Amino acid sequence: MSVHDRLKQLGMELPTVTPPVGSYVPAIQIGNLIHTSGQLPMIKGELTGKGKVPTDTPLPNAQQAARVAVLNALAAAAQSAGGLDRIERVVRVGVFVNSALGFTDQAKVANGASDFLVELFGEKGKHVRAAVGVCELPLNAAVELELTIQVRS
Amino acid sequence: MSVHDRLKQLGMELPTVTPPVGSYVPAIQIGNLIHTSGQLPMIKGELTGKGKVPTDTPLPNAQQAARVAVLNALAAAAQSAGGLDRIERVVRVGVFVNSALGFTDQAKVANGASDFLVELFGEKGKHVRAAVGVCELPLNAAVELELTIQVRS
Amino acid sequence: MSVHDRLKQLGMELPTVTPPVGSYVPAIQIGNLIHTSGQLPMIKGELTGKGKVPTDTPLPNAQQAARVAVLNALAAAAQSAGGLDRIERVVRVGVFVNSALGFTDQAKVANGASDFLVELFGEKGKHVRAAVGVCELPLNAAVELELTIQVRS
Numbered sequence: 528m529s530v531h532d533r534l535k536q537l538g539m540e541l542p543t544v545t546p547p548v549g550s551y552v553p554a555i556q557i558g559n560l561i562h563t564s565g566q567l568p569m570i571k572g573e574l575t576g577k578g579k580v581p582t583d584t585p586l587p588n589a590q591q592a593a594r595v596a597v598l599n600a601l602a603a604a605a606q607s608a609g610g611l612d613r614i615e616r617v618v619r620v621g622v623f624v625n626s627a628l629g630f631t632d633q634a635k636v637a638n639g640a641s642d643f644l645v646e647l648f649g650e651k652g653k654h655v656r657a658a659v660g661v662c663e664l665p666l667n668a669a670v671e672l673e674l675t676i677q678v679r680s
Numbered sequence: 681m682s683v684h685d686r687l688k689q690l691g692m693e694l695p696t697v698t699p700p701v702g703s704y705v706p707a708i709q710i711g712n713l714i715h716t717s718g719q720l721p722m723i724k725g726e727l728t729g730k731g732k733v734p735t736d737t738p739l740p741n742a743q744q745a746a747r748v749a750v751l752n753a754l755a756a757a758a759q760s761a762g763g764l765d766r767i768e769r770v771v772r773v774g775v776f777v778n779s780a781l782g783f784t785d786q787a788k789v790a791n792g793a794s795d796f797l798v799e800l801f802g803e804k805g806k807h808v809r810a811a812v813g814v815c816e817l818p819l820n821a822a823v824e825l826e827l828t829i830q831v832r833s
Numbered sequence: 834m835s836v837h838d839r840l841k842q843l844g845m846e847l848p849t850v851t852p853p854v855g856s857y858v859p860a861i862q863i864g865n866l867i868h869t870s871g872q873l874p875m876i877k878g879e880l881t882g883k884g885k886v887p888t889d890t891p892l893p894n895a896q897q898a899a900r901v902a903v904l905n906a907l908a909a910a911a912q913s914a915g916g917l918d919r920i921e922r923v924v925r926v927g928v929f930v931n932s933a934l935g936f937t938d939q940a941k942v943a944n945g946a947s948d949f950l951v952e953l954f955g956e957k958g959k960h961v962r963a964a965v966g967v968c969e970l971p972l973n974a975a976v977e978l979e980l981t982i983q984v985r986s
Binding site: 817 | 864866924925926930932934935936937938939940943944947948950951958959960961962963964965966967968981983
Binding site: 547548549550551552553554555557558562563564565621623661662663664665666667671673 | 711713771772773777779781782783784785786787790791794795797798805806807808809810811812813814815828830
């Protein structure tokens with residue numbers, strides 16, 4: 528099953544890539560690797576997870592926000608690669624969680640992203656990952672993540 | 681116009697690379713990519729932006745500090761590449777902003793770096809970027825950034 | 834002297850790679866680079882450095898924790914590379930320090946990792962590095978780090 532079909536089965540579709548607000552780009556391909564910019568959990572210009580985890584955004588919502596950010600990252604990567612089906616494998620996910628004092632379940636938030644990537648890509652969705660807790664994020668997002676992806680040569 | 685000429689036009693010049701205080705190096709080239717170490721907004725050994733943004737270092741000063749850190753990163757990259765003119769394009773900028781509680785304009789601080797890179801390199805200065813807010817930085821710097829750069833093969 | 838012999842001389846050995854708790858992997862090789870997941874200072878499933886530096890984990894202990902995390906990262910990289918001796922050089926270390934308010938010696942914590950890599954690999958252990966202070970880390974670890982390593986082709 529193609530990743531597009533898998534997305535449709537999950538009732539999702541690849542969002543439009545939001546043009547960056549600044550002198551940077553959503554994704555860049557160098558050799559066979561695509562690097563995305565840090566992505567926020569935006570749906571049509573609105574943040575779906577805001578503030579600290581878990582006080583403002585409880586864990587399940589933060590996991591969902593991570594999925595939304597993955598979808599935005601995939602949209603950026605697909606635009607750069609010439610389509611989702613050009614993706615060979617997911618290489619790395621960097622996850623920054625806007626963390627309330629004492630919150631140490633950043634890995635569980637990041638699982639929202641990791642599990643989703645494996646749902647979509649199977650074994651090729653498995654990646655290395657760094658998840659950390661930060662004190663503030665752009666626009667007060669609950670989570671920000673960046674993706675490195677390998678494309679077919 | 682060469683990047684050196686562009687710098688001169690802006691009244692700037694490439695600083696001397698500060699030797700790292702530790703068992704690491706300012707930049708490394710692997711294949712056609714150069715990775716720099718995290719750079720602080722140092723001018724001749726003095727931090728130009730210190731403490732939290734915006735309480736200790738207001739936004740415009742933080743943007744200026746980001747420019748200074750970019751200049752240090754470019755100096756490190758140029759030393760490794762054999763000159764600024766060996767740079768083919770800027771690939772990625774990672775920006776860490778020492779953020780006061782409630783500060784969510786990390787993207788605006790990062791624009792200080794991104795806009796400067798495009799001023800210097802034009803379209804080739806456009807990059808992917810991740811900007812996050814952190815609670816503390818080395819030496820109490822207001823901003824730290826790392827650069828990935830592609831060199832001509 | 835091989836890195837294994839060097840480790841033995843230091844009274845250390847490469848730990849078993851802990852299987853990740855989630856849909857990710859300890860390390861991935863793409864071309865001649867290995868990227869590891871973020872590593873915690875775990876010894877046999879127990880964190881050796883916990884909480885904030887320096888209030889909960891004093892600086893020397895945090896440096897020791899960074900060494901432990903390096904060892905875990907090397908174990909992950911070696912498993913992926915087919916042995917420690919396949920490592921050509923260390924490329925990059927990203928260090929996240931769980932920082933108490935006002936702690937700005939993240940570079941000294943990171944030196945624990947950097948010095949250890951040079952002890953083990955000599956000149957080939959020198960790398961680029963970004964060290965930042967974060968407010969929370971997974972499982973309340975005192976430090977988290979990720980490694981990029983070049984393998985022999």
